[in-house]
Amino acid sequence: MTVTQAAESALGSACPVTPAGxxxxxxxxxxxxxxxxxxxxxxxxxxxxxxxxxxSVVPRGRGTKQTWGRPxxxxxxxxxxxxxxxxxxxxxxxxxxETQAGARLEDVxxxxxxxxxxxxxxxxxxGASMGGTLAAHTSGPQRMLVGTVRDLLIGVTVVxxxxxxxxxxxxxxxxxxGYDLGKLLIGSYGTLGVVTxxxxxxxxxxxxxxxxxxxxxxxVRAHEVVHRVVHAQVVPHAVEVETTDGGGFRxxxxxxxREAGVVQRCAATRELLGPTAxxxxxxxxxxxxxxxxxxxxxxxxxxxxxxxxLGAAHGVGARVRGSAxxxxxxxxxxxxxxxxxxxxxxxxxxxxxxxxxxxVVVDAPAEVKQVVDVWGPxxxxxxxxxxxxRVKDRFDPEHRxxxxxxxxxx
Amino acid sequence: xxxxxxxxxxxxxxxxxxxxxxxxxxxxxxxYECDGLAHYRVTPGLVVVPADAEQLAAIVRACAEHGVxxxxxxxxxxxxGGALPHxxxxxVVTSRMRAILAVRRDDQRAVxxxxxxxxxxxxxxTPEGYYYAPDPSSQQVCSIGGNLAENSGGAHCLKYGFTTxxxxxxxxxxxxxxxxxxxxGAPDAPGYDLLGAVVGSEGTxxxxxAATLKLVRLPEEVRTxxxxxxxxxxxxxxxxKIIAAGIIPAAIEMMDALAIEAAEAAVQCGYPDGAxxxxxxxxxxxxxxxxxxxxxxxxxxxEAGSFEQRLATDAADRAAIWRGRKSAFAAVGRxxxxxxxxxxxxxxxxxxxxxxxxxxxxxxSGVRVANVFHAGDGNLHPLVLFDDAVEGAGDAAxxxxxxxxxxxxxxxxxxxxxxxVGADKAKYMPRMYSDDDLDTMQxxxxxxxxxxxxxxxxxxxxxxxxxxxxGRHKAPHPLQQAGLAEVF
Numbered sequence: 004m005t006v007t008q009a010a011e012s013a014l015g016s017a018c019p020v021t022p023a024g025x026x027x028x029x030x031x032x033x034x035x036x037x038x039x040x041x042x043x044x045x046x047x048x049x050x051x052x053x054x055x056x057x058x059s060v061v062p063r064g065r066g067t068k069q070t071w072g073r074p075x076x077x078x079x080x081x082x083x084x085x086x087x088x089x090x091x092x093x094x095x096x097x098x099x100x101e102t103q104a105g106a107r108l109e110d111v112x113x114x115x116x117x118x119x120x121x122x123x124x125x126x127x128x129x130g131a132s133m134g135g136t137l138a139a140h141t142s143g144p145q146r147m148l149v150g151t152v153r154d155l156l157i158g159v160t161v162v163x164x165x166x167x168x169x170x171x172x173x174x175x176x177x178x179x180x181g182y183d184l185g186k187l188l189i190g191s192y193g194t195l196g197v198v199t200x201x202x203x204x205x206x207x208x209x210x211x212x213x214x215x216x217x218x219x220x221x222x223v224r225a226h227e228v229v230h231r232v233v234h235a236q237v238v239p240h241a242v243e244v245e246t247t248d249g250g251g252f253r254x255x256x257x258x259x260x261r262e263a264g265v266v267q268r269c270a271a272t273r274e275l276l277g278p279t280a281x282x283x284x285x286x287x288x289x290x291x292x293x294x295x296x297x298x299x300x301x302x303x304x305x306x307x308x309x310x311x312x313l314g315a316a317h318g319v320g321a322r323v324r325g326s327a328x329x330x331x332x333x334x335x336x337x338x339x340x341x342x343x344x345x346x347x348x349x350x351x352x353x354x355x356x357x358x359x360x361x362x363v364v365v366d367a368p369a370e371v372k373q374v375v376d377v378w379g380p381x382x383x384x385x386x387x388x389x390x391x392x393r394v395k396d397r398f399d400p401e402h403r404x405x406x407x408x409x410x411x412x413x
Numbered sequence: 414x415x416x417x418x419x420x421x422x423x424x425x426x427x428x429x430x431x432x433x434x435x436x437x438x439x440x441x442x443x444x445y446e447c448d449g450l451a452h453y454r455v456t457p458g459l460v461v462v463p464a465d466a467e468q469l470a471a472i473v474r475a476c477a478e479h480g481v482x483x484x485x486x487x488x489x490x491x492x493x494g495g496a497l498p499h500x501x502x503x504x505v506v507t508s509r510m511r512a513i514l515a516v517r518r519d520d521q522r523a524v525x526x527x528x529x530x531x532x533x534x535x536x537x538x539t540p541e542g543y544y545y546a547p548d549p550s551s552q553q554v555c556s557i558g559g560n561l562a563e564n565s566g567g568a569h570c571l572k573y574g575f576t577t578x579x580x581x582x583x584x585x586x587x588x589x590x591x592x593x594x595x596x597x598g599a600p601d602a603p604g605y606d607l608l609g610a611v612v613g614s615e616g617t618x619x620x621x622x623a624a625t626l627k628l629v630r631l632p633e634e635v636r637t638x639x640x641x642x643x644x645x646x647x648x649x650x651x652x653x654k655i656i657a658a659g660i661i662p663a664a665i666e667m668m669d670a671l672a673i674e675a676a677e678a679a680v681q682c683g684y685p686d687g688a689x690x691x692x693x694x695x696x697x698x699x700x701x702x703x704x705x706x707x708x709x710x711x712x713x714x715x716e717a718g719s720f721e722q723r724l725a726t727d728a729a730d731r732a733a734i735w736r737g738r739k740s741a742f743a744a745v746g747r748x749x750x751x752x753x754x755x756x757x758x759x760x761x762x763x764x765x766x767x768x769x770x771x772x773x774x775x776x777x778s779g780v781r782v783a784n785v786f787h788a789g790d791g792n793l794h795p796l797v798l799f800d801d802a803v804e805g806a807g808d809a810a811x812x813x814x815x816x817x818x819x820x821x822x823x824x825x826x827x828x829x830x831x832x833x834v835g836a837d838k839a840k841y842m843p844r845m846y847s848d849d850d851l852d853t854m855q856x857x858x859x860x861x862x863x864x865x866x867x868x869x870x871x872x873x874x875x876x877x878x879x880x881x882x883x884g885r886h887k888a889p890h891p892l893q894q895a896g897l898a899e900v901f
Contacts, residue, residue: 180827
């Protein structure tokens with residue numbers, strides 16, 4: 004759809020609007036206009052204007068994950084939230100932080116660090132915004148400790164497709180008043196609304212952090228080591244596994260806490276890992292393992308299946324990195340003809356399903372996305388998808404928000 | 414009360430369930446007239462006690478078909494009237510669905526039916542070295558299904574989170590009577606996090622069965638410390654110092670003088686004589702870590718002015734300390750014929766200010782208030798004492814209780830931290846949320862339950878009809894069809 008002059012001027016009265024360039028395309032789908040609102044009110048006005056003119060809208064934080072998910076079927080307006088980059092309130096005594104959606108995670112971390120605090124969310128995609136982190140539900144090694152943003156988001160402001168501004172939750176950690184809309188928005192890829200502000204629970208920065216690691220030759224051994232650690236009582240803050248150059252795996256364990264306690268727990272962990280275990284001098288890379296041109300997957304399984312999943316990944320030539328201690332792994336399939344990649348994806352998906360989890364293609368070249376089912380089945384199959392569609396239909400009855408980017412064409 | 418719809422559901426129940434599991438006699442129906450919030454009472458139209466998820470789904474299907482409202486009930490211990498029955502509706506009781514279907518140590522998961530008692534999950538997992546972390550004070554009797562509906566917390570959620578952080582998957586019996594699995598045993602299932610929306614929705618989006626729960630490794634070391642202070646301000650200051658020092662204890666619980674008096678009278682927990690406030694502080698984790706934190710916590714409490722510190726030396730000791738805290742609500746019955754348990758939340762740093770304000774409200778009204786709370790996360794449970802035999806006393810207590818909620822909202826808090834909105838607090842929701850906020854929550858309700866048959870009248874103050882999604886379902890609204898309501 005071409006954006007009419009009337010629509011452009013309605014959007015332009017809400018906030019600065021510019022014609023979109025090639026760099027604004029969303030996973031290959033060209034965008035019409037880019038709107039740059041600076042407040043929740045401006046976002047609401049943009050959304051009302053878009054609604055009035057029947058325009059599709061794709062929210063964008065810092066644009067670090069534009070190639071994730073399915074390409075949207077249309078992107079008349081990209082709502083760019085980079086101007087909403089403020090940390091609105093850091094209430095250190097209450098261990099909470101309130102930010103705008105366009106604030107970079109790293110900037111939020113820098114600010115709360117001044118009070119010896121942190122948001123326990125790894126910067127898995129450098130430069131990512133808070134809004135993007137919520138929308139794509141990214142997580143890294145430390146999900147082992149307190150979970151993901153799902154477990155840390157305590158309040159949210161969202162602008163609906165019709166421009167109505169709604170809040171859920173609040174500024175206190177404990178709160179069961181009303182529906183937890185934050186849960187629905189997390190991982191929804193911008194298909195239910197535009198998150199403009201969010202409140203998160205913070206944690207103290209531990210006095211000491213140390214990594215202990217061991218290299219093992221195969222998936223079976225990696226599984227054993229991971230299970231020894233997670234079933235012990237050393238309280239690891241992360242249990243990571245990564246494919247090594249020799250075709251084996253490195254299992255790395257993060258211990259955090261009081262200095263003296265960490266020293267003792269490191270010693271106990273080295274015992275669990277075996278005689279070749281050693282302290283790591285540098286932090287393992289928390290980012291996802293795939294490079295441009297590769298196919299990146301998120302693979303999950305029940306803990307008892309970690310070894311089998313690692314074996315399956317190795318079997319299809321994928322490099323793996325991820326939170327083995329929680330059953331969440333990321334895999335990179337090297338560039339190959341799309342049909343071959345599709346076969347590997349299906350094989351991994353079959354294994355994940357068998358092991359109680361799922362396989363999602365997070366990022367991939369366009370030709371791969373054309374031949375693979377990016378999202379795969381949702382829990383509950385058709386009935387589950389139907390329920391999701393009913394939610395979408397209520398929030399966005401005209402299907403103008405990031406259309407087609409999510410599961411089942413939502 | 415009967416109606417053609419209710420009779421039709423009763424007929425289905427009689428056909429599918431054992432005779433003793435379908436209750437229609439008025440005297441027996443009345444035993445289900447309230448949950449843990451006993452001053453709201455409604456005799457249900459019909460009570461069914463399904464033996465399994467299939468029977469439960471069949472009952473809900475029958476309700477959907479005949480436009481009959483239903484309310485799910487676990488152990489009936491809820492404190493917000495969430496399981497208050499509907500006079501022309503069906504009360505679906507899950508107390509026969511008590512199977513622990515699996516305890517999988519290697520996966521750190523348990524799969525349980527909704528009627529399973531919270532503490533029984535931990536009992537089943539303990540031999541494997543694991544436990545279920547959310548521990549509401551009623552954990553010896555409350556059900557997992559009720560916990561899921563309410564997103565229950567407990568003393569240890571400061572460190573370990575709430576029910577929602579410990580549920581990976583569950584089967585949802587939708588308000589249409591269809592069974593839809595939500596989530597997977599593994600984290601982050603693709604698609605919308607419907608389970609995250611349903612947990613804590615107080616039964617308004619359907620009924621959850623067969624829940625997959627996360628099990629947590631038992632800590633190597635647990636230290637439970639009882640600390641006596643002269644004033645609640647000192648105890649509050651100690652709490653702040655501990656948190657500021659970067660320590661997140663498994664629990665920090667506070668009780669004031671009146672609550673201590675009640676607990677002593679009820680369970681002889683041996684709290685320090687003459688204390689104006691006590692803190693129960695629990696540290697858990699790796700032994701070396703707990704050792705370090707313990708030394709610091711004791712020092713910080715002393716700095717804040719504690720006059721007595723007592724470390725539990727064995728399991729019996731620890732149990733005694735917790736008995737005082739966990740029996741506090743019931744114990745208040747020893748010092749007052751009637752009481753309201755309030756459940757408000759404030760930012761923790763507002764604690765001294767809000768406690769002073771509560772004291773002022775209490776003095777001005779002459780209504781006594783005992784304070785018990787989860788100090789670590791600012792979740793207050795003021796117990797408003799009254800004697801219902803005295804004319805007007807109930808209303809005065811209700812007023813004080815409402816004033817306390819207003820204090821919570823004024824300080825940026827919440828009207829409920831763990832007990833839920835239920836029937837009790839629906840009227841307060843507009844004080845916390847705007848019309849647009851509530852309208853947006855209704856979108857979720859309408860997606861799951863357009864006919865409004867699943868626990869109607871709870872959570873939201875003004876139930877509204879869902880209308881139709883433009884260009885989609887063309888059939889008349891079921892309530893309209895049944896002649897029960899007009900679309901507006």
